[in-house]
Amino acid sequence: MMPLETIVAGIMLVSLIFYALLAGADYGGGVWDLFAFGTRAKQQRELIAKAISPVWEANHVWLILVIVILFTAFPPAFATAATALHIPLTLMLIGIVLRGTAFTFRTYDSKHDRVQRRWSLLFSIASIITPIVLGITLGAIASGTIRVENNAVTSGFFASWLALFPFAVGFFALALFAFLAAVYLTLETNDRQLQEDFRNRALVAGAVVGILALIVFLLAATGAPTVRAGISRSRWALALHILTAIFASGAFLALWTRRFRWAQICAAAQVSLILAGWAFAQYPFLIEPDITITTAAAPRITLQLLLGALGVGAVLLFPSYYYLFRVFKRKNTLIAIRENPDKVIG
Amino acid sequence: MDDLLAARSQMAMSLAFHIIFAAIGIAMPLLMVIAEWRYLRTKDEIYLTLAKRWAKGTSILFAVGAVSGTVLSFELGLLFPKFMGYAGAIIGMPFSLEGFAFFTEAIFLGIYLYGWDRISPRKHLFAGVIVALSGAASGVFVVIANAWMNTPAGFRIVNGQLTEIDPVAAMMNPNAFSQTLHMILAAYAATGFAVAGIHAFMLIRDPTNRFHRIALAIALSVGGVTAILQPLSGDILAKAVARNQPIKLAAFEGQFETETGAGVRIGGIPDEEKRETNYAITIPYGLSILAYGDPHSTVKGLNDFPQNEHPPVAIVHLAFQMMIGCGMLMLGIAAWSAWRFWRNRKNPAGKWIDSNRFLRALVCAAPLGFIAIETGWVVTEVGRQPWIIFGVMRTSEAVTPMPGLIVPFVTFTLLYIFLAIITGWLLLRQVAASPKEFEPAEANDAA
Numbered sequence: 001m002m003p004l005e006t007i008v009a010g011i012m013l014v015s016l017i018f019y020a021l022l023a024g025a026d027y028g029g030g031v032w033d034l035f036a037f038g039t040r041a042k043q044q045r046e047l048i049a050k051a052i053s054p055v056w057e058a059n060h061v062w063l064i065l066v067i068v069i070l071f072t073a074f075p076p077a078f079a080t081a082a083t084a085l086h087i088p089l090t091l092m093l094i095g096i097v098l099r100g101t102a103f104t105f106r107t108y109d110s111k112h113d114r115v116q117r118r119w120s121l122l123f124s125i126a127s128i129i130t131p132i133v134l135g136i137t138l139g140a141i142a143s144g145t146i147r148v149e150n151n152a153v154t155s156g157f158f159a160s161w162l163a164l165f166p167f168a169v170g171f172f173a174l175a176l177f178a179f180l181a182a183v184y185l186t187l188e189t190n191d192r193q194l195q196e197d198f199r200n201r202a203l204v205a206g207a208v209v210g211i212l213a214l215i216v217f218l219l220a221a222t223g224a225p226t227v228r229a230g231i232s233r234s235r236w237a238l239a240l241h242i243l244t245a246i247f248a249s250g251a252f253l254a255l256w257t258r259r260f261r262w263a264q265i266c267a268a269a270q271v272s273l274i275l276a277g278w279a280f281a282q283y284p285f286l287i288e289p290d291i292t293i294t295t296a297a298a299p300r301i302t303l304q305l306l307l308g309a310l311g312v313g314a315v316l317l318f319p320s321y322y323y324l325f326r327v328f329k330r331k332n333t334l335i336a337i338r339e340n341p342d343k344v345i346g
Numbered sequence: 347m348d349d350l351l352a353a354r355s356q357m358a359m360s361l362a363f364h365i366i367f368a369a370i371g372i373a374m375p376l377l378m379v380i381a382e383w384r385y386l387r388t389k390d391e392i393y394l395t396l397a398k399r400w401a402k403g404t405s406i407l408f409a410v411g412a413v414s415g416t417v418l419s420f421e422l423g424l425l426f427p428k429f430m431g432y433a434g435a436i437i438g439m440p441f442s443l444e445g446f447a448f449f450t451e452a453i454f455l456g457i458y459l460y461g462w463d464r465i466s467p468r469k470h471l472f473a474g475v476i477v478a479l480s481g482a483a484s485g486v487f488v489v490i491a492n493a494w495m496n497t498p499a500g501f502r503i504v505n506g507q508l509t510e511i512d513p514v515a516a517m518m519n520p521n522a523f524s525q526t527l528h529m530i531l532a533a534y535a536a537t538g539f540a541v542a543g544i545h546a547f548m549l550i551r552d553p554t555n556r557f558h559r560i561a562l563a564i565a566l567s568v569g570g571v572t573a574i575l576q577p578l579s580g581d582i583l584a585k586a587v588a589r590n591q592p593i594k595l596a597a598f599e600g601q602f603e604t605e606t607g608a609g610v611r612i613g614g615i616p617d618e619e620k621r622e623t624n625y626a627i628t629i630p631y632g633l634s635i636l637a638y639g640d641p642h643s644t645v646k647g648l649n650d651f652p653q654n655e656h657p658p659v660a661i662v663h664l665a666f667q668m669m670i671g672c673g674m675l676m677l678g679i680a681a682w683s684a685w686r687f688w689r690n691r692k693n694p695a696g697k698w699i700d701s702n703r704f705l706r707a708l709v710c711a712a713p714l715g716f717i718a719i720e721t722g723w724v725v726t727e728v729g730r731q732p733w734i735i736f737g738v739m740r741t742s743e744a745v746t747p748m749p750g751l752i753v754p755f756v757t758f759t760l761l762y763i764f765l766a767i768i769t770g771w772l773l774l775r776q777v778a779a780s781p782k783e784f785e786p787a788e789a790n791d792a793a
Contacts, residue, residue: 053456053460054456054457054459054460054461055456057408057409057412057452057455057456058449058452058453058456060412060413060416060452061445061448061449061452063416064415064416064419064445064448065445065449067419067420068419068438068441068442068444068445069442071422071423071430071434071438071441072434072435072438072439072441072442073435073438074434075430075431075432075433075434075435075438076431078423078427078430078431078434079423079427079428079430079431079434080427080431081423082420082423082424082427082430082746083423083427083746083747083748086424086746086748089420089424090424090754090757093416093417093420093421094757094758094761096413096416096417097413097414097416097417097761097765098761100409100410100412100413101409101410101413101765101768103409104405104406104409104410105406105768105772107405108402108405108406108772108775108776109772109775110775151428151431152747153747157748157749298434298435298438298511299435299511301511301512301513302435302436302438302439302511302513305439305513305514306438306439306442309439309442309443309446310442312446313442313443313445313446313449316446316450317446317449317450317453320449320450320453320454321453323453323457324453324454324456324457327457327461327464327465328456328460328461328464
């Protein structure tokens with residue numbers, strides 16, 4: 001039987017993966033809003049807005065779940081991360097606030113082009129900056145440069161994240177999210193031309209993901225040596241690499257042959273495996289090298305109650321989530337939206 | 347501004363901002379559900395139009411509430427990491443439960459706002475009911491955590507470390523029930539009065555508009571009933587504070603001297619140098635009765651507590667007075683409305699609304715509930731100072747070592763001012779676009 005704290009950490013990882021797969025794609029939508037061009041730019045933007053409007057707030061809650069699990073089950077890890085990464089986390093919060101509000105304001109403000117463009121710009125820039133900063137914080141956590149002595153951070157407020165490796169991870173996260181969004185968007189429409197637009201974007205983003213993955217891996221040699229050692233040497237690592245590579249190629253192949261449902265499944269699996277790979281490589285550290293899952297764990301009673309709450313919560317959450325997606329992501333309803341766009345904005 | 351003050355100011359500002367949207371997020375779904383339920387019962391399309399109009403406003407406000415709430419969950423650690431490192435294991439539970447309540451709320455709000463044409467009317471109403479319930483649950487869980495900071499329970503301290511942690515006992519802390527009851531009622535009362543005030547304003551210009559008449563009736567019913575119940579919950583809470591945090595009660599009242607048969611002050615300005623509260627009207631024995639239910643009970647004054655445990659008395663006392671004042675005015679207006687309704691019970695429906703004086707009073711009362719929420723929040727948070735965990739950990743011990751905290755404070759303040767202006771402007775647009783003359787076709791266009 002796995003220790004309780006490892007199970008809780010596993011659930012935290014799963015929540016982070018859900019955040020990347022769902023909310024990540026919403027951020028990616030913001031990226032493609034900025035890069036909407038050509039004769040169908042307006043339709044592209046509308047499709048993005050329709051795809052994320054009903055779901056982004058729910059998707060966003062995965063991040064809150066990650067944070068809540070972190071500070072309930074591993075309070076010292078939360079305190080350390082919040083201290084050492086105060087600046088990037090604050091920037092990320094500003095990004096989260098501006099992304100969400102600009103998107104909502106755009107929906108309810110004047111339909112005048114100039115007003116809409118202004119909110120679009122703010123929405124898309126915030127959608128780009130937030131994933132980068134999120135990646136920077138995760139990169140800093142993986143880098144092994146956050147040091148703690150007697151519960152106090154000794155590595156300062158800049159050094160751990162203001163480095164090449166965390167920034168590379170930041171851009172890698174952005175590319176992944178943009179890739180996911182483009183892949184998902186091919187399924188949000190029956191319009192062949194729009195589908196092609198997002199297929200092309202997905203292929204380009206996929207290529208960028210590949211290049212950045214290589215850069216991150218190379219930089220990890222000095223930027224995050226322990227995690228890289230974990231990724232390169234462990235027994236499970238090879239299997240994980242092969243699986244990730246299979247799904248990455250699968251996503252490409254499926255996009256190429258226009259099997260978009262398969263592309264979606266492969267892309268989601270690819271992103272999940274990347275995050276899982278990072279977590280396994282870093283195990284048993286929450287914040288490498290001074291805070292492990294075990295040393296940071298809350299007392300047993302807290303973990304037990306938290307697991308109970310997570311169990312009950314999951315029973316409520318997953319059926320609700322399924323219902324949300326069934327209501328808004330069914331094919332026939334998608335047709336209904338396209339034919340009658342005014343109906344969408346409640 | 348030193349870093350501790352900057353951190354406290356940023357937290358205070360973030361909470362003061364978020365609490366408005368949180369309260370609306372709790373109460374608006376109830377108003378929408380009532381309107382939609384009336385529509386299903388009567389098939390009168392005007393109720394459907396109303397539910398949809400309210401839903402639009404709620405959608406804007408909920409988005410701002412969701413992101414500003416996210417900011418808070420991080421700020422707990424960004425500004426007071428030692429508090430979270432110390433207490434996370436014990437008060438993380440209500441936050442975890444709040445996480446799921448928020449999840450449910452966000453999922454079903456998405457369904458509610460965008461699903462008018464996708465699901466059956468009954469399912470749609472049911473989605474609204476879930477939003478209303480989970481919104482209230484979110485509020486309850488968050489306030490439970492705050493109540494724990496006031497009346498910590500469920501642990502022992504050995505050598506400065508928390509041991510024998512019992513998160514269930516922590517959630518059942520002595521103030522949990524009275525504080526959550528008070529806050530939830532406040533959310534309904536404040537939102538009900540604010541919405542009623544807006545529709546009253548429109549009715550003064552356009553007295554026969556049925557849309558606004560119906561909206562006013564629903565909003566004022568919710569706001570009025572809760573405003574009448576609120577003083578009772580306030581009394582329960584005051585007695586809990588008297589029992590569990592006597593120094594905080596003394597600050598509420600500006601009570602410096604320990605006194606048997608203490609009077610309750612109305613108004614008054616505490617002078618912390620001279621340790622006296624001047625210019626107050628005092629009702630004899632009032633405080634002893636209110637706090638302990640016995641006119642001859644003894645109320646311990648601030649002088650009998652160590653000076654370094656005093657909260658800022660003047661701020662707390664003035665905020666407390668303002669909160670009570672707003673609450674009493676709302677109680678009066680609720681009673682007046684009930685009386686008008688009763689007196690006109692034999693007249694045609696809605697006759698009780700027809701009075702310009704009454705409508706003007708409702709317009710003036712619109713902000714009272716939110717003033718009461720803000721000042722009440724000052725009472726509970728500033729009244730807890732200098733502690734972050736009452737009697738256990740000082741706020742100054744919990745603050746982050748991060749220097750230059752004035753920068754994020756100013757940044758978030760500017761950001762929130764910007765959001766407040768835009769939100770206000772967009773809501774004005776919504777109100778201005780409300781139906782001038784109700785036509786059934788509107789119901790379809792409004793979709």
